[in-house]
Amino acid sequence: MPLSPTATRELLGRLGHTPKHFLGQNFLVDGNIVRKSLELAQVRPGDTVVEIGPGLGTLTTALLEAGATVWAVEKDPVLAAHLRATLVPAFPAHFHLLEGDAVEHPLAELPAAVAAAGFKIVANLPYAISSPWMEAVLGGPLPERMVLMLQLEAAERYAASPGTKSIGAISIFLQSAYELAPGHRVAGACFHPRPDVDSCLLHLVRRPQPFVFTPQARTLIRACFQQRRKQIGALVRNRLPDQGRGWLAELAAAGGSAQTRPEAVPFAVWQRLPASQAPA
Numbered sequence: 001m002p003l004s005p006t007a008t009r010e011l012l013g014r015l016g017h018t019p020k021h022f023l024g025q026n027f028l029v030d031g032n033i034v035r036k037s038l039e040l041a042q043v044r045p046g047d048t049v050v051e052i053g054p055g056l057g058t059l060t061t062a063l064l065e066a067g068a069t070v071w072a073v074e075k076d077p078v079l080a081a082h083l084r085a086t087l088v089p090a091f092p093a094h095f096h097l098l099e100g101d102a103v104e105h106p107l108a109e110l111p112a113a114v115a116a117a118g119f120k121i122v123a124n125l126p127y128a129i130s131s132p133w134m135e136a137v138l139g140g141p142l143p144e145r146m147v148l149m150l151q152l153e154a155a156e157r158y159a160a161s162p163g164t165k166s167i168g169a170i171s172i173f174l175q176s177a178y179e180l181a182p183g184h185r186v187a188g189a190c191f192h193p194r195p196d197v198d199s200c201l202l203h204l205v206r207r208p209q210p211f212v213f214t215p216q217a218r219t220l221i222r223a224c225f226q227q228r229r230k231q232i233g234a235l236v237r238n239r240l241p242d243q244g245r246g247w248l249a250e251l252a253a254a255g256g257s258a259q260t261r262p263e264a265v266p267f268a269v270w271q272r273l274p275a276s277q278a279p280a
Contacts, residue, residue, distance in 0.1 A: 026192070046069075049069070052108075053074060053125070070096065123149065147183075151198075178207060232256070
């Protein structure tokens with residue numbers, strides 16, 4: 001069970017640790033949300049799970065007690081030391097902790113052979129790193145399922161559809177590889193300290209044939225969204241002078257035109273950018 005807000009404050013006091021806003025340190029204090037995370041991720045004995053920012057180890061402990069092997073990355077040295085002193089001795093064969101930056105180590109140094117056998121990600125993601133971390137994960141190998149605690153704004157951006165103001169390059173990259181499954185909204189009262197905004201458990205299931213964009217295509221799509229008020233025809237012709245005309249013809253066949261804004265281009269058309277697909 002998670003620590004209560006009072007017990008969380010007491011433990012942080014014993015550790016001499018003040019939650020760091022820039023690291024997104026809001027500690028989960030609601031057991032129902034912990035259980036919901038494991039339920040959505042369909043965690044079973046023998047599963048391999050990557051966790052980002054385990055903090056005080058609330059979610060980590062639940063994953064380990066459910067029979068999973070956890071590979072975790074924690075940036076805060078005080079919290080990493082706490083986890084090494086508590087969870088490593090308790091679960092020596094099943095808890096692997098890396099002290100480092102999750103953007104640089106998006107899968108917590110999960111061995112390639114272990115990843116190839118299948119794994120999941122269950123994590124409470126700091127807002128500041130959520131998009132760069134997600135882009136790193138989408139470079140592969142791809143987890144079969146992800147359950148991510150995110151600020152509601154970030155979850156809405158990831159789940160955005162073409163034609164909406166929230167859509168961005170990350171929406172295209174993510175939804176080309178993953179289907180959105182029912183998630184769960186989470187109130188600020190479920191955390192200590194309490195954040196000013198609500199959060200959401202975003203539930204993602206890998207598509208049977210996930211589409212992974214090449215680095216070149218990602219760079220082009222990001223550049224288009226950096227000038228999202230411009231028409232797609234001008235943006236693409238400037239960047240694909242030889243191949244842009246054919247791609248614009250595909251956009252027209254899908255109901256768009258050279259005057260379409262980047263936010264209105266369907267995912268399937270983005271996937272047909274020249275040299276856009278990398279092996280999944």
